[in-house]
Amino acid sequence: MPENTYQLYEMADSGNCYKVRLILNQLNIAYERRPINILNGESRTPEFLELNPNGRTPLLILPDGTPLAESNAILFYLAELSASDQQINHSANLVPETPLARAQTMQWLFFEQYSHEPFIATNRFYLHILKDPDQFEAQIAANQPKGCAALGVMENHLGHAPFFSAGAYGIADIALYAYTHVAHQGGYDLSAYPNIGMWMESVQNQPHHVGIGE
Amino acid sequence: MPENTYQLYEMADSGNCYKVRLILNQLNIAYERRPINILNGESRTPEFLELNPNGRTPLLILPDGTPLAESNAILFYLAELSASDQQINHSANLVPETPLARAQTMQWLFFEQYSHEPFIATNRFYLHILKDPDQFEAQIAANQPKGCAALGVMENHLGHAPFFSAGAYGIADIALYAYTHVAHQGGYDLSAYPNIGMWMESVQNQPHHVGIGE
Numbered sequence: 001m002p003e004n005t006y007q008l009y010e011m012a013d014s015g016n017c018y019k020v021r022l023i024l025n026q027l028n029i030a031y032e033r034r035p036i037n038i039l040n041g042e043s044r045t046p047e048f049l050e051l052n053p054n055g056r057t058p059l060l061i062l063p064d065g066t067p068l069a070e071s072n073a074i075l076f077y078l079a080e081l082s083a084s085d086q087q088i089n090h091s092a093n094l095v096p097e098t099p100l101a102r103a104q105t106m107q108w109l110f111f112e113q114y115s116h117e118p119f120i121a122t123n124r125f126y127l128h129i130l131k132d133p134d135q136f137e138a139q140i141a142a143n144q145p146k147g148c149a150a151l152g153v154m155e156n157h158l159g160h161a162p163f164f165s166a167g168a169y170g171i172a173d174i175a176l177y178a179y180t181h182v183a184h185q186g187g188y189d190l191s192a193y194p195n196i197g198m199w200m201e202s203v204q205n206q207p208h209h210v211g212i213g214e
Numbered sequence: 215m216p217e218n219t220y221q222l223y224e225m226a227d228s229g230n231c232y233k234v235r236l237i238l239n240q241l242n243i244a245y246e247r248r249p250i251n252i253l254n255g256e257s258r259t260p261e262f263l264e265l266n267p268n269g270r271t272p273l274l275i276l277p278d279g280t281p282l283a284e285s286n287a288i289l290f291y292l293a294e295l296s297a298s299d300q301q302i303n304h305s306a307n308l309v310p311e312t313p314l315a316r317a318q319t320m321q322w323l324f325f326e327q328y329s330h331e332p333f334i335a336t337n338r339f340y341l342h343i344l345k346d347p348d349q350f351e352a353q354i355a356a357n358q359p360k361g362c363a364a365l366g367v368m369e370n371h372l373g374h375a376p377f378f379s380a381g382a383y384g385i386a387d388i389a390l391y392a393y394t395h396v397a398h399q400g401g402y403d404l405s406a407y408p409n410i411g412m413w414m415e416s417v418q419n420q421p422h423h424v425g426i427g428e
Contacts, residue, residue, distance in 0.1 A: 099295050103282055
């Protein structure tokens with residue numbers, strides 16, 4: 001493998017890992033996939049903890065060997081880089097330029113990790129990945145209204161704006177799409193959120209979109 | 215109140231709100247404090263939800279009236295602004311300039327909100343704010359090892375770097391300091407983390423530092 005290739009340590013079915021594949025594809029950046037099965041403890045081996053002491057995927061190894069963790073930090077990095085690196089697709093401007101628009105994008109990235117992912121992704125993990133509704137029944141029930149609250153905040157926002165990244169498709173949309181579009185696998189009924197439905201269709205129609213299973 | 219003043223909706227004892235007060239002070243930005251008692255439902259009134267549909271503090275109203283939520287997005291905004299606004303203290307450079315250093319700072323901001331705050335701040339909320347160890351005994355016990363894991367990741371990082379914001383004091387340090395320095399109020403024993411102890415002292419020695427109770 002050439003040293004100047006991005007390497008993505010990932011679990012294919014993880015929405016957090018899918019975010020990184022989606023932006024890499026939309027920026028036309030070549031990368032190697034390095035599968036990590038977190039269910040087998042592969043994200044807690046000494047070798048992996050050397051790369052990411054927090055023991056989580058996705059982890060992106062940059063061409064110079066630097067490891068970068070946290071899916072939304074990786075989105076931010078690649079989007080910022082795309083504006084300055086001539087080898088990267090310039091037509092996709094995935095992070096806004098003005099300080100306020102950048103901060104509003106950032107606001108949704110933190111919303112996603114704090115108010116959305118812990119309830120929507122976690123219930124999907126229990127039901128779709130671990131396939132164990134009985135063992136996690138109490139947690140699933142406790143998470144459900146919090147996940148619905150997050151979807152309600154998204155539905156409300158989409159009533160007066162087409163996207164989450166300050167008016168245009170960008171990294172906040174990638175971050176929120178990753179687990180929203182598979183929320184039904186966590187027991188959420190998206191038919192109650194028509195604005196989210198239309199937004200998901202817009203996301204899927206962006207150039208160079210790829211699905212989570214691709 | 216003049217319209218061109220920052221207004222901070224906050225609960226004084228919240229670490230997330232303290233982050234914003236600390237950076238505003240270090241950048242020498244004047245602001246008005248607007249107390250919100252989340253225990254009384256004041257963050258869920260129609261008036262407050264109009265400003266922040268996610269119903270959380272801190273919420274910063276910018277001088278032009280724009281509301282900005284999510285503590286770490288606010289840190290990012292004010293730090294970026296400080297580099298371009300002549301009215302703001304230029305001597306404090308709280309966010310790095312190169313894309314990689316910015317992304318590494320961002321990585322710690324997401325670590326703080328996903329792997330640290332939900333366990334350390336939440337146990338402090340049960341024990342120090344609600345003062346109800348019995349009702350939340352199971353959650354406190356479940357959170358404890360995850361909070362210790364986060365402190366372990368910080369301790370490890372500080373074994374080879376003095377700060378979290380890419381080598382110099384900055385917004386990642388503000389974000390992580392806010393709940394780490396009061397972790398004992400959530401039942402965490404910080405004496406087991408000597409690197410964290412030295413780092414907290416360095417943070418407290420930064421120019422224009424203010425405490426959470428000030």
